[in-house]
Amino acid sequence: MKILLIHQNFPGQYKHLAPALAARGHQVVALTCKIKEPQTWQGVRIAPYEVKGASTKGIHPWLADFETKLLRATSCYRGAIALKEQGFEPDVICAHHGWGESMFLKDVWPTARLGLYCELYHLTTDTFINFDPEFPSKNPAADTLRIRMKNLNNRMHEEIMDAGISPTRFQASTFPDRWQDRLTVAHDGIDTDMVRPDPMARLQIDDKLTLTRDDEVITFINRNLEPYRGYHVFMRALPDLLRRRPKAHVVVLGGDGTSYGSKPPKGQTWKQIFIDEVRGQIPTPHWNRVHFLGRVPYDRFLAMMQVSRVHVYLTYPFVLSWSLLEAMSAGAAIVASDTAPVREVMTEDETGWMVDFFDRQTLVDRISALLDDPETRTRLGANARSLVRDRYDLQSICLPQHLSWVEQLGASPARPPRD
Template sequence: MNILFIHQNFPGQFKHLAPALVQRGHRVSAMPLRTIPPQRWQGVHLHPYQVSRGTTPGVHPWVSDFETKTIRAEVCFRAALALKAEGYAPEVIIAHHGWGESLFLKDLWPQARLGLCCEFFYQPQGADVGFDPEFPPKDQSDVCRLRLKNLNNLAHFESADGGISPTQFQASTFPQRFRQHIQVIHDGIDTDTLIPDPSVTLTLTTTQGEQIRLSKATEVITFVNRNLEPYRGYHRFMRALPELLKRRPQARVLLVGGEDVSYGARPDPAVHGQKTWKQIFIDEVRPHIPDADWARVHFLGHLDYAQFIAVLRLSRVHVYLTYPFVLSWSLLEAMSLGCAIVASDIAPVREAIAHNETGRLVDFFDTAGLVEAIDQLLEDPSTRQRLGHQARAFAQATYDLKRVCLPRQLAWVEGLGKLPPKTA
């Protein structure tokens, strides 16, 4: 089959799927939003294109998101027109539609089957929005903004033939009329590579410029976000540090993540000036932490992947906190590496962490409970070993790339090709 991938940062989630389809004899192409010449990547023909304009200044803030997606959809449509003029016609289109690029492709190729990578359908309640009372919506009109933010999803549903979602929770956020067409298949993690290593050592340079050398003999507590922000529980973890450092006088705390924002809102400059979330919560807890204890807290910023994996291999207790939102790959990677995990007790996390079986669950807002759970595990090596072993076994059985997820993804794509096309 001719299979076309649409992803602004291709390969993204498709870095294993697209080459595997090539190996199965399919003719695979992709349209990334990049300033690169046409080329081939692992047998995939790349047809890049560019956006030449941005969102209109002064446009109504509720519709600016959809205008941005429409702009991207237009340039993708025009680039696809050029491909069609050369005689190209995909039988299956697999799109990460979250940025809008694939919106009009079924109008161009009505016989193609369109499969969507369904990450999240925004909810005014019951998911991330309104979950944390410390950061309420600015006003009641936020529900209007969210309704319009879903326009891209809804417009795609009219022509899509099916969807794929990495977790049951993420699939459950979509309206029932489309949810029945979504298969839950995770992107997959390489559990053959992500294995524990008791001999691991690592020398790191912190964002403070300090060099530290660590081994499994060190009592290491880890916390990982793409960016240190409330959506991923950074504030809750920081507030646990004064008591946690007091109880664990030998522990070193490693925080991995940048200072930008990935998901939630940025700090209000009228309240916080130009401070980042990272600095805001450092400033909050620092007066309650003696200098000697603070010297054992290490901010590592962004790490390359090998260093990131080494950090998790060093971990005695790994802490994962999040709003009800997209589940982080880092949690599943930590499970595959055999980490003893303390995580927030919310729906997406409960798919991977069963309390006292593959980790320990705590209330997202319970600072004392979080400290107690970490402290107890640090005191109990046999329980850490049991939880880590069972976490790895669950990751292998449920999220293994080669034996579980990739075969199911391939079957899904090839199954789309057998469906009668749904017209736009």
């Protein structure tokens, strides 16, 4: 079977699937704007395309997001035409359509089956628009219209998709009813053989400090440190937490940018805004036990999870972070927000403890209580790892599910695009 993979940051979610498909004898080609020259990776031929065009100055702000996706779509379309002219005719196209790239690929290959990675459909309910009262919508009525426009990309793809796959039931549930009969829920998978407890793990903070399992380590991670992932709640908990835990070290991973939600005021970062808010409440000796490591290589991230005594995970009702499942796989004892995506993978007092997203006093109380209870930490961490191995293990569960999904898609009749 000939398979085309589309991802603006390839391999992305196809990191394991792409080489596994190639290993099964399929001809696998990836089309991406990430590279400049053709290359081969683990049996996968990677072809580049160049994004051409620029955003229109003064365009209506509700259209700016879609125009960016349209630029990628037309650029990817040109790359697809070049592949077609070389004689490549895919049986299956798998695409993460979130950046718009795959919008016109059925026009190039009408008989190919298009399978989409369905990460999220933007909803207009208060749970999504106004979950956090600290950052209220300035114009709720207009936001409803704006969000509908933001789904233009999803709607364009719904007309041409043959099937979709979502990593969690929560994420799949955000898509409209008309999508549901074409959606499969299958997580990307966690390599539980790599992400596992290690009593000898060591996390080097700097030239003078290395943390181990003998230290009281509290960990927190975001791709970017921002409110969508509860960074502000966690930071405001630090003054009390550091007072109550005089030996604790707090390790924070994450960048300075914005992945989700509104951007901070111009010239500022969410990271620094909340550091500035709490720093005056924290004596310098306590502050010296807070370590911001930025973004780190994966082996250092893994060491952080393995030395963690309590890992804190907070999120709005949104896409579930891989890092939560990785922390569970590493056997960490977790305190997490009691929000819908978390409830899908965690059960209170079985695989972790949960708190109301906004209740930072209870967050401090539960972190402190868990730090004082090694028996409960051990039980929760073992249960969490068992759950990930049973439901989300990469090699035994998730990768076979994805391989089967692609191969079944290839064997199914193509669904005619709906104009």
